[in-house]
Amino acid sequence: MPPALRQRPERTAPASPGAAPRRRTRVFALTEARWAAAALLLFLTALPLQLTGAPAWLWGPLYAAAYITGGWEPAWAGLAALREKTLDVDLLMIVAAIGAASIGQVMDGALLIVIFATSGALEALATARTQDAVRGLLDLAPATAARLADDGTEETVAIAELAVGDTVLVRPGERVGADGRVLAGASEIDQATITGEPLPVPKECGDDVFAGTLNGTGALRVRVERDASESVIARIVAMVEEASGTKAPTQLFIEKVEQRYSIGMVFATLAVFAIPLGFGADLTGSLLRAMTFMIVASPCAVVLATMPPLLSAIANAGRHGVLVKSAVVMERLGQVDTVALDKTGTLTEGTPRVTDIHPLAGSGLDEDALLSLAAAAERPSEHPLARAVVDAARSRDLSVPEMRDFTSTPGVGVTASVHGASIAIGAPSRLPDARDDPAAVHASAVAAALEDGGRTAVIVRRDGRPVGVLGVSDRLRPDAATTVARLAALTGRGPVLLTGDNPRAAARLAAEVGISDVRAELLPQHKVSAVKELEKAGRRVLVVGDGVNDAPALAAAHTGIAMGRAGSDLALETADAVIVRDELATVPAVVNLSRAARRLVVQNLVIAGVFISGLVLWDLVGHLPLPLGVLGHEGSTVIVGLNGLRLLRDAAWDRACAPVGAER
Numbered sequence: 001m002p003p004a005l006r007q008r009p010e011r012t013a014p015a016s017p018g019a020a021p022r023r024r025t026r027v028f029a030l031t032e033a034r035w036a037a038a039a040l041l042l043f044l045t046a047l048p049l050q051l052t053g054a055p056a057w058l059w060g061p062l063y064a065a066a067y068i069t070g071g072w073e074p075a076w077a078g079l080a081a082l083r084e085k086t087l088d089v090d091l092l093m094i095v096a097a098i099g100a101a102s103i104g105q106v107m108d109g110a111l112l113i114v115i116f117a118t119s120g121a122l123e124a125l126a127t128a129r130t131q132d133a134v135r136g137l138l139d140l141a142p143a144t145a146a147r148l149a150d151d152g153t154e155e156t157v158a159i160a161e162l163a164v165g166d167t168v169l170v171r172p173g174e175r176v177g178a179d180g181r182v183l184a185g186a187s188e189i190d191q192a193t194i195t196g197e198p199l200p201v202p203k204e205c206g207d208d209v210f211a212g213t214l215n216g217t218g219a220l221r222v223r224v225e226r227d228a229s230e231s232v233i234a235r236i237v238a239m240v241e242e243a244s245g246t247k248a249p250t251q252l253f254i255e256k257v258e259q260r261y262s263i264g265m266v267f268a269t270l271a272v273f274a275i276p277l278g279f280g281a282d283l284t285g286s287l288l289r290a291m292t293f294m295i296v297a298s299p300c301a302v303v304l305a306t307m308p309p310l311l312s313a314i315a316n317a318g319r320h321g322v323l324v325k326s327a328v329v330m331e332r333l334g335q336v337d338t339v340a341l342d343k344t345g346t347l348t349e350g351t352p353r354v355t356d357i358h359p360l361a362g363s364g365l366d367e368d369a370l371l372s373l374a375a376a377a378e379r380p381s382e383h384p385l386a387r388a389v390v391d392a393a394r395s396r397d398l399s400v401p402e403m404r405d406f407t408s409t410p411g412v413g414v415t416a417s418v419h420g421a422s423i424a425i426g427a428p429s430r431l432p433d434a435r436d437d438p439a440a441v442h443a444s445a446v447a448a449a450l451e452d453g454g455r456t457a458v459i460v461r462r463d464g465r466p467v468g469v470l471g472v473s474d475r476l477r478p479d480a481a482t483t484v485a486r487l488a489a490l491t492g493r494g495p496v497l498l499t500g501d502n503p504r505a506a507a508r509l510a511a512e513v514g515i516s517d518v519r520a521e522l523l524p525q526h527k528v529s530a531v532k533e534l535e536k537a538g539r540r541v542l543v544v545g546d547g548v549n550d551a552p553a554l555a556a557a558h559t560g561i562a563m564g565r566a567g568s569d570l571a572l573e574t575a576d577a578v579i580v581r582d583e584l585a586t587v588p589a590v591v592n593l594s595r596a597a598r599r600l601v602v603q604n605l606v607i608a609g610v611f612i613s614g615l616v617l618w619d620l621v622g623h624l625p626l627p628l629g630v631l632g633h634e635g636s637t638v639i640v641g642l643n644g645l646r647l648l649r650d651a652a653w654d655r656a657c658a659p660v661g662a663e664r
Helices: 031-051 056-083 089-102 106-140 232-244 249-278 283-296 307-319 327-333 343-347 367-378 384-395 438-452 480-491 503-513 524-536 548-556 569-574 586-621 626-648 650-657
Strands: 144-148 154-158 167-170 180-185 187-190 201-203 220-224 322-324 338-341 353-359 403-409 413-418 421-426 456-462 465-473 496-498 517-519 541-545 559-563 577-579
Touching (some): 031 106, 089 106, 089 283, 283 586, 307 327, 307 586, 307 626, 307 650, 327 559, 327 586, 338 343, 338 480, 343 384, 343 503, 353 384, 367 403, 367 456, 367 465, 384 456, 496 524, 524 548, 548 559, 577 586, 626 650
Parallel strands (some): 338 496, 496 517, 559 577
Antiparallel strands (some): 144 167, 322 577, 353 465, 456 465
């Protein structure tokens, strides 16, 4: 899509406070539509004059004006392409129209120009409507916000002027101006436009809020945590815009063939003209047949077959909270036949809680001291388990000491210096094999008991010796089992669970959701090895994850999807698609939507092929009138374009969300 998507359009009042405004580009707002309408009006004025026997000086200039108004844009584009040593089908259409006029078929040439211009206007309108679906998201964010100064004074500023760290006041009934965290106040926020949640969500101190969501009855003070250009809404627009600038492999192949085809078509047209002429055919008839051949053999419909379905699918997925980063990704999503799922933050909600605190005998620590020590070491980490430890310390109002020399190793744990001691936090499997160390033996026994109960055990070590064990549990997503079943039905085989968690906790969760292939205690490199192993077996693997330790596997897979709300920045950047709404069920939906887009591409190629081959055969074997050839060629182009836009409708997403076998 053009850069104009980033420009904030003129605002219109939404139909309802909680709904995303619907924008629809007016037909005559497009220059292509205005020129096409002018050409059509001139043609319809000239045609009856010619048919009623009016003098040529009366209708001739009208036809000439129709040629100019309807043909100057494609002619200019064709000449610009020719300067780049590219043969554009637009230029071939103009040449055909001028050729028809040169042999006295002025009306037929004008008809070609009018239909060609109308077809171009319809394509421009289709593209604009695709842009509308994304551009309307910009209307969700308010134009201004109430920024609070340190002394409590309030000033109204443009959203673009807000900086990270600013505090804004969101009054009842207002839309939130920026992504941030609630500092004070309590309210309920309707965030259906961002997360898809049907009911307003309670918000209080410490909760995240998104730009563009609608505040309820309470006032909130919100600390801005992202620039306006980095908000969820802006990222949706930017990612879909970026995706629209890419080309899928099918499209690249078609464009590569198009150049050779167009050059071959020029030589074939010359042959269609010269060969009959060499056998005594009249000049006018041979030229007319050659012009008709050039028109009907042009690959316009083939060129338009691929991108509209893929871009429509990208826009529709974006409206429903799935950001697909390119047309290549949208095409590849429909090819996956194996799904590998992470556990924490993917199958689970990604908000684990500390449920058990066990200081070890001889450590000199009680529960609060152990938790405070662990929180100090974990505070800089972005891992969900680290957040759980820090949140648990905050909920107890514990004083968390300062730490130094923090290091984090994905899949292993963290280390830091606290009060001069080296604190290491990690999984029980990272404990050194020290059977003669009573503390290590005790820690292993406590960890095993926690894991048998379905919790994740975390060992806290001080200067190399275990001093405590924390038990952490995470809630399974409500839609996890249904999603696993749908993915199994879509791909024909059950998903694989790839997790760094312990085997017992992983097996327990896998049994709940219906996964039989479980691979636990995996470091990031082991997850990559598992993905490569599957791909060596001929599988096309889709990896769904959220953390730093998932990023290498997301990059190595055929396609990667990151969970957006709990996902780390590295995972979001590495993944091919991002789920902004925290709904695991959108994974099979977007795969289904991709397959629908691929089906439409095949349909379009068949439609284009049937029209082109049928019209060419008619022209070569029989006598195809030029107006009928024009109608057939441009009609097939319009049919293909409109067919590809079917995936813009909400009904297409509803079908993609339907159980497998019931999509149609």
